[in-house]
Amino acid sequence: xTDSSQGPNDDRRAFLRGAxxxxxxxxxxxxxxxxxxPMRHAHFDTPExxxxxIGAVVSLKVTxxxxxxxxxxxxxxxxxxxxxxxxxxxxxxxxxxxxxxxGKLAEGSYADxxxxxxxxxxxxxxxxxxxxxxxxxHPENAxxxxxxxxxxxxxxxxxxxxxxxxxxxxxxxxxxRREGIDTMLANGEIDAxxxxxxxxxxxxxxxxxxxxxxxxxxxxxxGFYEEGYQYVKDSGHxxxxxxxxxxxxxxFDGVAVYNFAIxxxxxxxxxxxxYVNVEGKGLVSVTGCCHQGIIQFAETALREIKMDKLxxxxxxxxxSPFDDWDPKYDDLVxxxxxxxxxxxxxxxxxxxxxxKKFIARGLPVQQGTARFGSKDPVYLGNGDQIGxxxxxPLMSPVSADAAPAAYAPPASGDGDAVEGATY
Numbered sequence: 140x141t142d143s144s145q146g147p148n149d150d151r152r153a154f155l156r157g158a159x160x161x162x163x164x165x166x167x168x169x170x171x172x173x174x175x176x177p178m179r180h181a182h183f184d185t186p187e188x189x190x191x192x193i194g195a196v197v198s199l200k201v202t203x204x205x206x207x208x209x210x211x212x213x214x215x216x217x218x219x220x221x222x223x224x225x226x227x228x229x230x231x232x233x234x235x236x237x238x239x240x241x242g243k244l245a246e247g248s249y250a251d252x253x254x255x256x257x258x259x260x261x262x263x264x265x266x267x268x269x270x271x272x273x274x275x276x277h278p279e280n281a282x283x284x285x286x287x288x289x290x291x292x293x294x295x296x297x298x299x300x301x302x303x304x305x306x307x308x309x310x311x312x313x314x315x316r317r318e319g320i321d322t323m324l325a326n327g328e329i330d331a332x333x334x335x336x337x338x339x340x341x342x343x344x345x346x347x348x349x350x351x352x353x354x355x356x357x358x359x360x361x362g363f364y365e366e367g368y369q370y371v372k373d374s375g376h377x378x379x380x381x382x383x384x385x386x387x388x389x390x391f392d393g394v395a396v397y398n399f400a401i402x403x404x405x406x407x408x409x410x411x412x413x414y415v416n417v418e419g420k421g422l423v424s425v426t427g428c429c430h431q432g433i434i435q436f437a438e439t440a441l442r443e444i445k446m447d448k449l450x451x452x453x454x455x456x457x458x459s460p461f462d463d464w465d466p467k468y469d470d471l472v473x474x475x476x477x478x479x480x481x482x483x484x485x486x487x488x489x490x491x492x493x494x495k496k497f498i499a500r501g502l503p504v505q506q507g508t509a510r511f512g513s514k515d516p517v518y519l520g521n522g523d524q525i526g527x528x529x530x531x532p533l534m535s536p537v538s539a540d541a542a543p544a545a546y547a548p549p550a551s552g553d554g555d556a557v558e559g560a561t562y
Contacts, residue, residue, distance in 0.1 A: 190445045195418040196393035197291040198528035201425070201453045202535050203519050204285040205305055205314045206486040207512045208340035212461055214277050218244060219405070229339055229405035230366050236267060236308065236343060238275030247276075249366035253373055261349035261375040264308040271308075281307035282512070283344045284427060284455070284487055287320060287329075290394060290415070291529065298391060299329045301355075302413070303427050305344030312347045317511070318522065319537045324351035331356045333396060335427030336403060336410040337367045346374040354378040360398045361385065362409030383411060387443055393417075397439060399431035412454075414440055417528040421450030421481075428455045428488050434471070437478050449478050451527045453519075455487030462492045472496045484525040486518040494518045508534055511541075 209215050219225065222232050222245035230237055230249040237252025255274075256267040271278045283305020290298045301320065305311030315321045323329050332355050334342050348355065357371065358381045371380060385400035399410045413425040422444060424436055431439075433456050437449060458468060472493070484505045485494050494517050497504050505525050506516055513520025522538035524531045532539070 194392035225404040235271035235275040261346040311344040360409030421448040422446040423451040426454035451482035453484040459490035460488040
């Protein structure tokens with residue numbers, strides 16, 4: 140059993156343990172990954188609590204469906220600043236899929252946008268997206284985040300979770316079809332859709348999943364706003380909606396979701412992340428954006444879950460998403476190495492500089508293939524896979540023969556096109 144109170148690097152870990160995430164505390168590049176708090180020198184004793192036994196799976200395979208949330212940082216940052224900043228309600232940006240007919244930045248709303256496409260959801264998404272291309276602010280900049288988690292159970296069966304539903308209907312539907320997700324959903328082979336948080340690039344592609352599996356169980360964090368709940372209904376969801384309270388919720392043997400009750404920019408609240416206990420290996424932490432901070436993510440696991448050790452990580456780690464490195468992040472890189480992770484599948488909002496520093500530090504980063512719009516093979520890209528407790532090919536068998544050029548990111552503006560970033 141790994142004990143967070145033991146080890147040779149207690150001082151540094153204690154210094155960073157109070158990591159906070161997701162609030163608008165500074166420059167754009169610091170959001171979510173913020174690992175230094177104004178209260179960082181104040182530490183309080185954590186009361187001993189009984190750790191949860193979530194069981195175990197034999198293995199986990201993660202397929203990266205899409206980690207490219209958008210394609211041009213300058214356009215996205217310009218939109219946020221032009222609309223009034225980090226605390227503006229994301230439904231007001233006039234971004235797709237909630238465009239109204241005036242197409243002006245910061246003059247949108249959920250109600251004005253959904254009325255133009257509601258009749259097309261979820262079965263005529265092409266027409267719905269055509270309206271966005273004609274009327275939305277920077278519709279060509281939308282991509283999205285989504286991953287497939289496949290669990291080998293102790294009884295020999297397989298369970299699957301779809302983590303997040305992307306943003307652009309067009310982009311994420313092509314990615315679903317590329318990886319065979321459309322068929323799995325339609326055949327009832329995916330047990331649940333877990334939405335990590337309400338952000339546009341993780342949630343707004345929701346109708347694409349509903350087109351194939353409207354009866355699927357859906358899990359969202361408590362903290363969704365009225366627009367988010369209404370969008371679930373308007374997208375054609377007919378299954379059970381599970382609203383997860385803060386803390387740990389076991390989904391099935393070996394797999395649990397933890398809702399971190401944190402504020403996130405563009406008026407979003409709460410983030411679901413997953414913990415997967417792999418038999419004989421240890422705990423794998425799976426995240427969409429990790430706005431709670433990677434140190435808090437790890438410390439929460441050590442504090443609350445029975446396990447042999449921390450074994451692996453997958454997802455966006457939200458350290459330097461725009462590669463605007465701050466020297467204080469160096470301590471975060473060194474501290475992460477103290478936890479003993481054996482496999483790291485980082486991408487999305489982790490930041491390329493961050494991953495390169497992980498590698499320089501000697502951390503066990505799984506590198507990728509830079510296909511289908513992912514920028515650099517230094518991290519796991521679109522169509523790549525990683526196994527925990529099992530060996531898997533780097534390229535998913537379904538997409539290995541696909542033509543990457545067919546999924547190249549669209550042109551957008553004159554700014555720096557950097558894929559995989561998000562807030």
